[in-house]
Amino acid sequence: MENFVVSARKYRPATFRSVVGQQHVTTTLQNAIQSQHLAQAFLFCGPRGVGKTTCARILAKTINCTNLTPEAEACGVCTSCVAFQENASFNVHELDAASNNSVEDVRSLVEQVRYAPQQGRFKIYIIDEVHMLSNAAFNAFLKTLEEPPSYAIFILATTERHKIIPTILSRCQIFDFNRIKVDDIREHLRYVADSEHVTADDDALHLLAQKADGGLRDALSMFDQQVTFAGNNLTYKDVLQNLHILDYDYYFRLVDALLRENLSAALLLLDSVMQQGFDLHNFVVGTAEHLRGLLVCKDPITVQLLEVSENIQQQYVRQAQAAPLPFLLSALNLVSQCDRDFKQAKNQRLHVELTLMKLAYLNGAVQFVRDLAPAASGEAKKKTSSLGEPAVAPVAPSSNGHIAPAAATPAAAQPPAASPAPTLPQAPSPQPQAPHLVHAPAPADGPEPLPVESGVTELHDTPSIEPEATEPVAPRHQVRDTAPHVETGRPSMQGLEPTQRPTDVRPGTVPMPSMPALPKLPSLGGSRLPGLRDVGTAAASQAQAPSNKNLGAESAAPTGPLPPIAPELLQSVWQQLVDERRAQDKMGDYMILNRPVAADANHVITLMLENPVQVVQFNDFRAEFTTELRRRTGHPGLLVQTEVTTAAPTGRKLYTSNDKFAYLAEKYPALQEMKQRLGLDADF
Structure with a gap:
């Protein structure tokens, strides 16, 4: 049985002239070979099946050919060409980077x-699928790729x-291969x-070329x-039939049925x-492409943008x-919307059928909108005439028998209630005739705006959007206090009206406003440095001592005893917060808070800690913890203060084996005797 060779290999181009597209x-x-301007590295990029590896082999064969043609093509008969065609050339090395992508392969x-x-003259190295190399292999290849020997050429x-x-990329000449055109593939x-x-129809070959999506190897x-x-x-x-492709005839029949508003034929076609x-999704996409072709x-x-055969192109035109x-x-537009929403639809067939229903009655909807357009324009004209703009212009016959429009007077522009409209002179006639009217044709898009210089005025007064004029505001006299405020502690009077200044103020003094007394916070215990609040309080007391005599009585007023806190409620809320810290995997916080607590009459909780390190850790989350504790217990005055426990002095500590033996020997003297008799050593 004869071995079959696929067309992609059997008809693989062997010269530059036979490369397609x-x-x-x-x-x-070819120009680089003729001018001998060959780079040390080439990079061929592009989609699959467009001739990258083929061009790399043709270039490697042509470079070493000893009998080039005038078009810079390989002769195919010299020793180098024959060795290349028989896969026996020692100057051309082809490497598959997909299976040789390690540093050892590059070395x-x-x-x-x-x-x-x-x-x-040259040794050519063809590395296919070079993007499969690892980063380490790329780095190992950099120096050789940048400065190879004069006889080495790399084609990637x-x-x-x-x-x-x-x-x-910076070390290579980059060539981008394009997708091959449908006509070239055909x-x-x-x-x-x-x-x-093989006898083949043009439509069949064109369909194969279109299905290949720019790849000649796929087409073959x-x-x-x-x-x-x-x-x-x-x-x-x-x-x-073999490629399972929808024929163009389906889409032509579908559009014909939609143009005839034959919904039944469209639904039957979808069922077929x-x-x-x-x-179904491919059918929707194909319908959109068909409408685009139309x-x-x-x-x-x-028409040339349509990539179909000649026969199908004529059907498109008709x-x-x-x-x-x-x-x-x-x-x-409707089909594109159906394409976008197809994946989200639960009943996809119904979704496509609804689109076909809309398409079937699309012509009727367009005609309905067109029929409504004249009626809408007539209503617009009627509304315009009701607003005071004359729809027809009254005219009067002139002396020569022609119809001339009546002259406009300023009184005609005023409202009828203000001044009656002047009567137009009528020509004497034996029989009464209807007044002649000249109808001005209105444009299709509505009445054109009147120019400013037309002399037409409004029939009613237009209210102004500007506010009504009020009495002029008298300028206010502002008092500016230029005395320094830091020494006296007096507030500035800049911007106050004269009537707003206090009247019971002695010259040179300004009374301070009364402030409610703040509850005295208990001491946090221990010696601490004064904070900014303490410094500010001391400074304020020194600066405002003369003027705060009356405030002392108010601030000394008792605020009343605080409500007691139920110990069960406090312990329950505390334990809840401790358990939440443990559930959040905050074991450091859990070890600090996991202890019984109690609050005194001033709502102060003393948290006993073992060392100052725990105090620092607690201070990191003190504010958050205290806020949550106040919210859950309902006592906004709760405070948590820390205190380091002092351990009771203990006896001497036993560290070494000798210390332990000496301690035991004091309690049990027999041990010393046993050690001497047996010759034992304490270091065990």
């Missing part, structure tokens, strides 16, 4: 670079350029089909699959699509002529 890269490489590569080529290929470190598939003696793989399925006669229906196993075909200039532009725009 990458002329910007091949032209640059082995660097060791090979040291040896000059036996034949030819990757599909994910963003994963390569910038220090590698032409190459036609060449392969003719070479394989699908071509081989279709030939295996359908034989040497490849038709459009066979490709649709589902019965064949197609995904919009593109509305203008002959943009249907685009029958579909109104408002319908296409509104339908595309």
Whole structure:
């Protein structure tokens, strides 16, 4: 049985001229070879199946060719070319970075670079999927990549350029490979089909090229699959059936049914699509693409943007002529909304059917809006005339028989109640005739605004938004106190009205306002430095001593005894806070607070601690803890003070074995005798 070779390998390009769709890269490489301006490192980036590795091999083959053509192509007959084609060239080394991505692999590569080529001028190293190298391997490769020997050239290929470190990118010439156009892929598939003696429809090849999404290798793989399925006669229906793709005919039939407002046909078409196993989301996306194609075909200039075959393009043009532009725009908006909300819908089929219902009656809705437009404009005109603007202009016949508008007078602009409208002179006639009216045609978008110089005035007074004029405000006299305030402690009188100044003030003195007496806080115990509050209180008492005689009696008034705190309530709330600290994994706080407490008559809780370190730790969360304790107990005057316990003096401490033995020997003298008889040592 003959071994089968897939088309992607059998028809792989061997020269720069045979590369499909990458002329910007091949032209640059050919010019570099002709001018001998070859860089030491190349980086080929791009999506899969566009020819990165193929161009790297062609470049490696062409560089060492001894008989280049005038177009800088390899001859294919010299010793170097033949060795390359037979995979026996010692000057071309290809490395797969996906399986050789460690530092040891890069070190082995660097060791090979040291040896000059036996034949030819250059040694070429092709590293495919270079983004798979580890960071350590990249760093080990940096120096060799930047300053390689004169005979070494590196060609790196990757599909994910963003994963390569910038220090590698800066040392390479970067070539970006583009996705191959649909027409280029179709032409190459036609060449392969003719070479394989396969009869294929243009629509079938175009569908394969479109399904490949810019990758020639994917297109050739699908071509081989279709030939295996359908034989040497490849038709459009066979490709649709094998690739499980919705035909364009479905979308043409759907739009025809929607334009005819035939909802039943649209729903039956949707059911047929589902019965064949197609995904509803793909159907919605395909409908949106079809509507976009119809919009593109509305203008002959943009028809070229539609990447379909010639036959299908003509169908698009015919249907685009029958579909109104408002319908296409509104339908595309509804389908896009359905696409966005498809994933969140619980009943996805009903969601798509509701969209089809809206599309089916879209033309009727657009026509209904158009019918309402004239009526809306008529109401607007009627409202405008009711506001005082004349809808028709009265005219009077002139002496020569022509109809002329009546002259406008200033009185005509005033309201009817203020002054009656002047009567227009009528021409004598044997029979009474109706007054002649000249109707001014109104624009479609409503009446145009009148110019300022038209002489038309309002028929009523417009209220002003400005406030009514009031009596002028008399300037106020402000008293400014320039005396220093620090020494006397008197408040400034700047900005006060003369009537607001106190009248019972002796010259040169200002009484202090009475303040309620603050409760005296108990001492926290221990010697402590005076705080800012203490310093401020002392300074205030010294500065305001002469003027606070009357306040002393008020501040000395008793405030009354504090309500007692139930010990059970205090202990319960305290234990709750302690348990919460333990649940929060704050074991340091738990060890400090886990002890019985009690409050005295002044609502002061004394927390006995073992050492000053615990006092510092408690002070870190004292404010938060005290606030929560006050809130839960309902006593806002609770205070927690700390006190370090003093341990009672103990006897001597036993540290060594000799100390322990001496202590026991004092209590039990027989031990000393036993030690001497047995010859024992205390250091055990």
